[in-house]
Amino acid sequence: MNMKLFCQPSFLTGLVLRLALVLWVTPAPVTEWYLPFLDTSTNTLTLNPWGTWLDLGGAITAFPYGYVMWLAFLPAILVCKALALPLMLGYGATLIGADILLLAVLRKIVPGRDRLLLAVYWLSPIVIVGSYVLGFNDLIPVLLLAGSLYFFKRARLILSGLVFITAVSAKLSMILALPFFLIYLQHNRPLRQHLPRLLIGLGAGTLATVLPFLLSSAGVSMLINNPEIGKVYELAFSIGDSSLLYVVPLAYLLMLYAAWRIKRPNFELFHSLLGLVFLLVVLMTPASPGWFIWAIPSLVAYQAASNRIAVAITAIFSLLYVVGALLITPDARLIVEQAAWLPQATSHLLFGGKLSSLVHTAMVATGIVLAIRIWRESVSRNDYFRLSRKPFVIGVAGDSGAGKDTYSDAIKGLFGSHSVTTLSGDDYHLWDRQKPMWQVMTHLNPMANDLEGFANDLVALTDSKNIHSRHYDHQTGRMSRPFMIQSNDFVIASGLHALYLPILRECYNLSVYLDIDESLRRHFKLQRDVHQRGHTEEKVLASFTRREPDSARFIRPQAAHADLVLSLQPIHPRILEGAGKNHPLHFKIVARSRNGLNELSLTRVLVGVCGLHVDMATRNDATEVELTIEGETSAQDIEMAARMICPRIFEFLDLKPQWQDGVMGLMQLITLSHINQALTKRFI
Template identity: 60%
Template sequence: MRKLFQHPLFALGLAIRLGLIAGVLPAALARWYLPFLDASTAQFTLDPWAQWLSAGGEAIAFPYGYAMWFGFLPATLLAKLAGLPLQWAYGLTLLVADVVLLAVLHRLVPGRQRLLLAVYWLSPIVLLASYGLGLNDLVPAALLACAMLYLRQSQLRLAGAICAAAISAKLSMVVALPFFVIYLYNNRALRQRQMQFFAGFVASAVLLGLPFLGSSAGVHMLLSNPEISKVYRLAIDLGGGIQLFVVPLMYLVMLYLAWRIRRLNFDLFQAITGMAFLLIVLMTPGSPGWLVWSIPFLVLYQAMSGRIAIVLIALFSVLYVLSTLLTTPLHGVQGQVWSLGQALNTSGQSGLHIASLLQTAMVGLGVVLAIRMGREAISRNDFFRLSRKPFVIGIAGDSGSGKDTFAEAVTQLFGTHSVVNLSGDDYHLWDRQKPMWQVMTHLNPMANDLEGYSSDLMALTDGKSIQSQHYDHTTGKTGKPVLMDSNDFIVASGLHALYLPMLRDCYSLKIFLDIDESLRRHFKIQRDVAVRGHSLERVLDSFQKRSSDSERFIRPQALHADLIFSLQPIHPRMLDGLQGGAPLRLKLVVKTKPGFNELALNRVLVGVCGLHVDLEASDNGAEVQMSIEGETTAPDIAMAAAMLCPRVMEFLDTPPAWQGGMVGLMQLIALSHISQALTKRFI
């Protein structure tokens, strides 16, 4: 932030602002805003609107709520105490809102100081509308930007409270509220916490809104504001006195567009909200200050896009300045009047004609910008593209290899609201008590309904719902069918998850768990005896019966995997004589194809997690193997993930349930592969 304020462009923009504050006295200030603020501080009251109207003031003077009044109050009081001109206090308040908005944009677009200063701090639209014409739209715009920042940071109560304050400052900000609601609902990670936003919003609305509604004078001034009726000026006459209002119609279409996008992330949310603001402003005649609302969104768009966007918005700004100055003169503090129309000798009908042409060009260019904002935001957005086709993860491995544990760990990263789990155990053909299990094991594909498994997986991948039965390992019986909906992520696990070609074709990422055999037997005995209630003799007997089927049907699936996890004891004979409560010291061997950013992963595992890593490639270069030893914690894994996979962090739950130890390492490495697979899919 310090670099931002020390940049020469910041000093230039600040000098321009201070010069305009000192040398310009806009007509709106002299006639309405300053007299109202002067009267409301001369005899302090919590209902300044009633005091103003009782003194014969104009109803149009200050049609805003408590948030706007409280914002200008401190500087006004200080100026009166110090004997300074009130226009300085007004300008200082706008300057504070201006700096706050710049700081918020810097938080939203870090590392782009020069761009922010060029396209926002030196924006002709902001300078003319706020400091040349004295319009106060910077205050609600800054509040709305703060609400968006806290929304992005998942501080939902604060975001809701500030959103209500923005509406209190200027009622027009209410157009953003439905987009906030749609975003919270269509983002599944935030949907679970959306009541926090509404709690903050309601609390702030009660504090700022109810007292204002109790002021009949304040409500009268608000409803008397001619700006409100401007949204109905652009209309299509349908005959018989019936009109079609274009601005409300366009707003409803934008709401529908936002609603129809199944998955919204912050980038899509701000782009669609920015489109709505820009189109509303462009279609509302004679409201030069309203364009300030769309400036933060245009800045974010320029940061996301390229030079063409910057050039188009620069041209758009020039057209705005020319069309505004041709019809609206500037007023100096000494009574001077500067009119571009008079300077160019284009007053009268010819001046209006030129201004109309400029306005037409500006609106046309603005519509092009709105279309580009939406098109680029959607076409480049990974979050939106994921909603078109789920990301499918296949997890195969022998019985007791940890498939369910790992599938649950992956689910905890993305959240149950974004993941549907399909287990191969639910597709056993017979209950445990059936005699067929005496001649056939679960590891034999013939003992499982792999066609049904494949059909259900393909249906989920196609976005359809399925009816699935759950196999209860405790009772050995299959339950009643339950409805399972598709989701953003599908985790399909099972003994034969990679067995059939049609299954393998469905997966975005194929994982095989190749646990050390002695370790697998150790974990399986613990699970089947202690958790599933099997006898020790039965479990030991199953090892003998299943070994040939494992060699024939299960282990060959590793050849088709993109990623192989092999959990092994540090020492081969470590399990001999292991005491019941003694901890196991394990290492993780990872096999994968080269090019999955193994070098970056190696650096992060060593530098952040403090692990020992041996990295080697096979003789033919077709496989990379990493051997990882050591202990790590969940916070270290979370930090490593943020460094290694920044593009996929917005897909995770809020917060994701990272684990420590070997399971956490498997989460991290799997997420790295998911990030790469998503990148390949979206190219």
């Protein structure tokens, strides 16, 4: 943690307040249960402190926690015993240590908001009153859960799973978060392959902390007899004569279903859903005041992402919590009754009437408002939540040999094959290459392709439905058997006629036309068809003349319908003369956009970061922007430029995006800029 944080007046104020409460307040749960248990268990150290406690006639409800909670308090208690200090100091010192560590973890999860963190967490009435006035120890499991979330965010899944199990060992209620961890990994495709690492961490943590506790019959007995567990069943509705509908389990299962419905969550969405679960649990149960600390990390993250209204509502909720908690605390009533300067009727007014119920009602109402706002602002407006409703569809058109597959693969490499489904127009040729119809018609003619089937399948994928399609093998000229293609977060539909039909163009969130220089197109097509697809050079050269009329009639006009036209052009007209290994080809990119492409910021980055030469112009009465980009650049420069002009898009990329060098990297960068714009437009 930054040492400057310790010098902030608000931090010092909170620290002094905590120390004062530890010195002067002796909460009943601490003096009646926790400290006697810790004292007994440290008189004779044993691996079964629960058994020792029950053998000495201790209360069965004294310490219903696992090894991690016991070990958390053990060092400070032993130090106090060795120095003959009050055990309350050791207990309080442990809580303050956990408090400071939780502040540090929240600072990692919500970076750059130190002042807000000190205000809404470090000075939070819920944390201070719940932990230091009422004496509850929920800071320990919440710290461990927050630590697990931090490692989860950093994709350190073994450590995340291990720390999560320690949170469960500290307090069983933390197990509520486990299904959300698993759903997140299952639906976040870049992370799904790392699910076994989380399971390894969970397994190791279970063997180290949970299994030994389960072998202690005394410990299990104390956990089962904990009266707090039964509170989740107190809010229920009668169904018939013998059945009850438990509201809290019902709400929890509905939240699980809501999380499952999100096809690809990000960390912020996952964290918000987890916070909503904990908030709803404490609102719908006669919860222990310590339970409210469970929702604090998510409330802090929500306030950091929202506005002052969110901070104000959370402050009202916190103050109502404090009033309500004190009104039901016997110690508070005793203090009021013993205060000679207060009227005798004050105690009855505060503790004997309906005031506590009214305060609790107001607190629940404020909490529900918070839950609604969190859902609306952090969930329903989340980019990933909106993306989960409908895939992002990219259409790529261009002439034969224009580089559609190469370009599609480059974009697919950024988002990861696990998140991208590709649909190729070549797979919708009506006939195998051996059929005599190809002597009459070329592939470039729309009548030679099942464009209706292509459109229907694309609509189905756009609607998140799976399809069955065939694959056209360019080497054999034959179609494969039908196979299933699953919809995905991103769908790339490429083909000669990808922008030909109006219904196809309506499906795309971004449409791209590859308008390669004709001499380069013929050069690349000749290289591809001869060396990769096994055609003869004479046959390929003859196809150029035969296909030219169809290209001019059906293919090139599609450029007018594209949001983005990417043109690969030679640096000079005679570039192909003598091209080979000793004379590599050098190109320039001309990008024309109808929607704009962050041209000013993009130009600055391309010049300043990538060291390229950029010319900018407008066309068609300034409705189109054209950038001409020359020079060589590296994949590292492209990634740096992308982080500068569209940082938000990185949430959607693979864990290790495959950035390209040269002109293909520039195409990636320009395309990402357009995708970023299209996502923003889609989410308006």
